[in-house]
Amino acid sequence: MNIDNNEGIGIKGRHRLIFRDVSTGDVIREKEYDNIIVTSGKNMIAKRLAQTANTCNITYIAVGTGAGVPAVGDTTLFTESARNLVTTISASGTVVSITGFFGASEANGTLTEMGYFGEAATGASGSGTLLNHATISEVKTSSETLTIQSTITIG
Numbered sequence: 001m002n003i004d005n006n007e008g009i010g011i012k013g014r015h016r017l018i019f020r021d022v023s024t025g026d027v028i029r030e031k032e033y034d035n036i037i038v039t040s041g042k043n044m045i046a047k048r049l050a051q052t053a054n055t056c057n058i059t060y061i062a063v064g065t066g067a068g069v070p071a072v073g074d075t076t077l078f079t080e081s082a083r084n085l086v087t088t089i090s091a092s093g094t095v096v097s098i099t100g101f102f103g104a105s106e107a108n109g110t111l112t113e114m115g116y117f118g119e120a121a122t123g124a125s126g127s128g129t130l131l132n133h134a135t136i137s138e139v140k141t142s143s144e145t146l147t148i149q150s151t152i153t154i155g
Contacts, residue, residue, distance in 0.1 A: 011037040011045070011154050013132045015114065018147040019140065022104040028144060035115075035134030037152070038074050044119050044129045058131055060121045061086055061100030061148060064113040070133035077115055077133065080125045082107035086116070094155045102146040111138045114148065 013035040019028045066078020084106065087099045098116060114134050121128020132152070140146050 009155060011042070011152065013037060013134065013150060013152045015134055015136075015148055015150045017136065017138060018149065019138075019144045020147070022143050022145055031136075031138065033114075033134050033136050035132045036070050036072060037132050038070075038130055039072050040075050040129050041131035044131060047119075058089060058096075058098060058116045058118045059086055060084065060117040060123070060128060061098070062115055062117060062125070063102070063107050063111045063136075063146075064115075065110060066113055068113075070113070070135055074133045075130050076126045077113050077130070079113075081109065081111070083117075083123060083125060085123075094153060096152040096154075098150045098152070100148045100150075102140070102148075104142050104145055107146060108140050108142050111136055111140060116150070 015033045015035065016030060018030050020026060021028055060083050062077055062080050062083040064077035064080045068078045082102060084100060084102060087101045089098045112135065114136055116131045117128035118131060119129035
């Protein structure tokens with residue numbers, strides 16, 4: 001009996017950015033973006049599978065204003081401008097769902113990139129291990145909040 005070793009396991013991310021009016025809570029606009037899972041993020045996942053580190057949880061979301069094209073070798077955002085703790089994270093089957101939130105006074109300006117961090121990540125810019133890196137193109141103002149709903153799919 002031959003075993004088919006062509007499972008083609010991959011990891012991909014998708015992000016929905018939801019901007020709400022800070023006064024009413026009404027949705028102003030929504031947009032979706034794809035991303036890449038970087039090598040450091042794949043290494044973090046492998047460590048978790050091997051149980052060699054229990055600090056591999058995804059704990060922070062960050063947005064930035066940097067210019068460039070995300071690449072698998074990235075370990076930080078180009079220019080991180082704001083970072084918050086992940087609001088929720090859960091798994092169902094092969095999909096991990098993550099939510100992050102930025103209030104009216106956070107992450108204002110032209111946003112060009114985003115990513116999630118784990119492994120010893122703190123509130124300090126650039127800390128921890130980068131899981132993914134996405135190019136975005138949005139302008140957030142102090143009259144808006146930003147919710148980022150993400151899915152990381154394995155398979």
